[in-house]
Amino acid sequence: MRNILTIAGRELASYFATPVATVFIVIFLVLQGALTFNLGDFFSRGQADLNPFFTFIPWVFLLLVPAITMRLWAEERRLGTIELLLTLPVTQGQAVLGKFLAAWAFCGVALLLTFPIVITVNILGSPDNGVIASGYVGALLVAGAFLSVGSALSALTRNQVIAFVLAVAVCFLFAVTSYPVVSDFLTQNTPALAAIARRITVISRFDDFTRGIVSLRDLIFFASFMGFWLFLNTVLVEHRKAD
Amino acid sequence: MTAGSQPALIEIDGLTKRFGGFTAVDNVSFRVPKGEVLGFLGPNGAGKSTTMRMLAGFMIPTSGTARICGHDVQADAVAARRMLGFLPEGAPTYPEMTVSGFLRFCARMRGYRGSELQDRVENALRLTTLHGVRLQPVETLSKGFKRRVGLAQALLHDPPVLVLDEPTDGLDPNQKHEVRTLIRGMAPDKAIVISTHILEEVDAVCTRAIVIAGGRVVADATPAELEQRHPSGRLEDVFRDLTMQAAA
Numbered sequence: 050m051r052n053i054l055t056i057a058g059r060e061l062a063s064y065f066a067t068p069v070a071t072v073f074i075v076i077f078l079v080l081q082g083a084l085t086f087n088l089g090d091f092f093s094r095g096q097a098d099l100n101p102f103f104t105f106i107p108w109v110f111l112l113l114v115p116a117i118t119m120r121l122w123a124e125e126r127r128l129g130t131i132e133l134l135l136t137l138p139v140t141q142g143q144a145v146l147g148k149f150l151a152a153w154a155f156c157g158v159a160l161l162l163t164f165p166i167v168i169t170v171n172i173l174g175s176p177d178n179g180v181i182a183s184g185y186v187g188a189l190l191v192a193g194a195f196l197s198v199g200s201a202l203s204a205l206t207r208n209q210v211i212a213f214v215l216a217v218a219v220c221f222l223f224a225v226t227s228y229p230v231v232s233d234f235l236t237q238n239t240p241a242l243a244a245i246a247r248r249i250t251v252i253s254r255f256d257d258f259t260r261g262i263v264s265l266r267d268l269i270f271f272a273s274f275m276g277f278w279l280f281l282n283t284v285l286v287e288h289r290k291a292d
Numbered sequence: 293m294t295a296g297s298q299p300a301l302i303e304i305d306g307l308t309k310r311f312g313g314f315t316a317v318d319n320v321s322f323r324v325p326k327g328e329v330l331g332f333l334g335p336n337g338a339g340k341s342t343t344m345r346m347l348a349g350f351m352i353p354t355s356g357t358a359r360i361c362g363h364d365v366q367a368d369a370v371a372a373r374r375m376l377g378f379l380p381e382g383a384p385t386y387p388e389m390t391v392s393g394f395l396r397f398c399a400r401m402r403g404y405r406g407s408e409l410q411d412r413v414e415n416a417l418r419l420t421t422l423h424g425v426r427l428q429p430v431e432t433l434s435k436g437f438k439r440r441v442g443l444a445q446a447l448l449h450d451p452p453v454l455v456l457d458e459p460t461d462g463l464d465p466n467q468k469h470e471v472r473t474l475i476r477g478m479a480p481d482k483a484i485v486i487s488t489h490i491l492e493e494v495d496a497v498c499t500r501a502i503v504i505a506g507g508r509v510v511a512d513a514t515p516a517e518l519e520q521r522h523p524s525g526r527l528e529d530v531f532r533d534l535t536m537q538a539a540a
Binding site for chain 1 (some may be wrong): 345348349350351352369370371374376378380381382384385386387388389395397398400401402403404429440445
């Protein structure tokens with residue numbers, strides 16, 4: 050556990066030692082704000098809730114989370130520091146978990162910095178703050194899910210651009226399957242795939258959270274989703290670290 | 293007691309690494325007891341770094357085993373790595389970290405806390421004369437300083453086994469001299485493997501030399517013995533003979 054936290058601490062500090070943290074947080078907040086207020090009609094719909102905010106958040110994460118994860122392992126391999134890190138007395142699993150937790154904590158910080166919008170709805174009306182809280186929990190879980198995908202794919206390559214594009218593409222698959230266009234198409238053409246797609250989609254699980262429903266099933270889904278990708282990540286690191 | 297009668301701290305048995313059809317390291321075996329400084333020589337691409345990576349447990353061998361202080365580097369990896377100080381090829385470090393920040397990270401990973409951590413870092417800075425740059429980010433340092441940061445990291449926990457891949461590459465003559473003095477000074481208590489293609493270094497610090505070419509061990513002797521293998525008595529000529537034969 051100590052090793053995991055030490056790695057996570059180093060990783061997190063490195064975001065803030067480089068412009069990565071500032072650029073990410075600023076772009077995240079601007080993009081999320083612009084989408085909520087303009088496309089989401091945050092003011093003119095006249096309701097004291099954060100639905101427009103939560104509608105866009107998975108899509109913003111879809112684009113920005115891979116920008117965090119692309120460097121997690123690809124950079125480590127390009128610099129050769131992976132050789133240093135993995136010859137310290139740590140297991141591969143600890144290193145994977147440490148890096149993942151750092152990225153997740155960082156997303157958490159970015160998410161926390163959206164607090165003005167919560168204050169805004171509370172001044173303008175009386176929203177259900179329980180629903181808002183569960184929405185935030187859901188958003189953090191979506192970020193974690195995308196992070197685990199991106200982290201695993203980052204271990205595949207030493208090229209950050211490839212890691213980014215792969216992560217966006219795979220995360221997109223898990224996001225888009227919850228939309229009727231896709232699920233209807235799958236139901237008509239490949240019913241077997243449609244059943245699977247319904248189960249693994251990230252966004253319809255997230256929708257439960259934005260309605261204020263925190264169910265054990267959804268929590269288990271996110272936990273096993275992240276667990277699967279982090280396990281894959283560990284296997285990929287083990288097999289490709291020295292290539 | 294001679295070095296040979298000590299238990300071997302490094303044991304390598306039949307280590308082989310193939311990349312597709314290419315055999316980078318072919319059935320390499322050797323033992324290094326405490327007190328010995330083994331010079332690992334060979335032309336570029338001979339398999340020096342690959343062997344060291346397998347010894348450090350970073351690269352998985354195609355076949356064969358490596359043990360550090362009796363711990364198998366694959367099966368008992370964490371225990372083996374505790375006993376090992378490893379300087380990887382090119383001395384990689386995290387560029388945005390400061391020298392002391394980087395060493396503190398390594399010390400924490402090695403389980404040190406509080407004042408002991410501080411002492412370890414201070415000691416490593418002192419051994420590698422990095423005190424003056426300890427607050428600088430690694431990326432702002434020259435090649436020689438970066439190499440010494442990598443060396444400091446390997447020495448931090450005073451390990452019984454040191455594996456150093458080209459420890460003096462990129463250092464100026466004075467720094468080279470310092471590092472060699474440092475290695476010689478530590479030698480009696482440790483088993484040390486250094487790879488190099490600077491032949492004078494072998495004479496200067498090594499008690500034994502292994503020449504590797506095309507992935508195979510082509511010579512394993514003391515530097516003095518090696519020198520006698522050529523009429524000129526120069527290590528350079530012996531090295532050329534051995535490695536050219538293997539390439540042909």
